Amino acid sequence: MIVITLGSERIVDPTDDDLGRDRIGYSPTMSPLALYDASHGAWHLGERAHREHFALMTFDGVGVLAVEINHIAPVAATSGSREGSRRSVIHGQVLAAGHPVYDAYIGKPAPIPPQRNPIGYYDAPEEQTPCLCGCGETTPAGKDFIPGHDQTALHDRVRQIGTVQDFIGWFDRTHGNWPDINVIYEPVRLEDGTPSGESARQRHRLGCGHFYLDSSGKILNTPRIATAEEMASLKPCKTCKDASAKAALAR
Ligand SMILES: [Zn+2]
Ligand SMILES: [Zn+2]
Structure with a gap:
């Protein structure tokens, strides 16, 4: 306050x-x-x-x-x-x-x-809100965790998989690691480009071209950066994944 x-x-x-x-x-x-x-x-x-x-x-x-x-x-x-x-x-x-x-x-x-x-x-x-680690204590204003408790909560989970290397392998197999596929094209009605109210089904790489154009060539879907929630829940677009893998090889 x-x-x-x-x-x-x-x-x-x-x-x-x-x-x-x-x-x-x-x-x-x-x-x-x-x-x-x-x-x-x-x-x-x-x-x-x-x-x-x-x-x-x-x-x-x-x-x-x-x-x-x-x-x-x-x-x-x-x-x-x-x-x-x-x-x-x-x-x-x-x-x-x-x-x-x-x-x-x-x-x-x-x-x-x-x-x-x-x-x-x-x-x-x-x-104050309850600390998200589940310790039962309350956090300082605007914080999700008591300082340090985020690290403890994270490493508790890593240990359940094994080493940090095991954890990374498990994460990449289950979720995929595509941090650069982080753009959402807001679903729109193709007739007039107004938001359709549906939620996005995939995330894309910026500039992938997987949006719709109107007859004058204007982009209908407004691109925006995916939220953390969308990064966790939405699948990466298949074509964007291939492009990202190629870009990674080129580096
Ligand atoms: Zn805590
Ligand atoms: Zn795409």
Whole structure:
């Protein structure tokens, strides 16, 4: 959770403000949306901010606004701003009573002690998920595993096959090793190129030509990179496999 310490409401010149606002900070008279506008940017946010799911605005040591983060975007510096703005704005959903994060933090003491930097972080229990290794402990925000547990989980599985060499041999026999066959051509209706809603059946090599063209020669299927799930579940296209094997021999 990003914990942001707000100051009192301040009138600012919209031409000087990175987000073009006329006021920033906190006032008890602001509606939740007005407070969101006045407080969701523009902040110097570290790497960690991008792993957090929630932002909590605090004023005078009390939680005043809870936001479920959708994404964090850099803001373009305004002409009047002092620095080549490396600031970001938090985009998200303002939470209301009944949401566990709202209920746990709004009107309650801030979860971290006062500090000089307006941006702080808190490992909120609401953001922790069970470690995917199955150990029963909870992970830090935005992580699938407790540090190191991914390695343990992986090597537990390698040991069930044998050595690392045995494991690689088994993987290649069962799944095939085609990391460069990683493109999905989105299934479309051939009449008009609109998505058919079906899921893709194969993955391809980029530029393999296994897409459809309309009468003017425009590509109908939009290519995109396969997700990790698709890399694991979709078969590689046979022709693409041969092309990939040839390319590997040529190397
Ligand atoms: Zn674990
Ligand atoms: Zn193909």
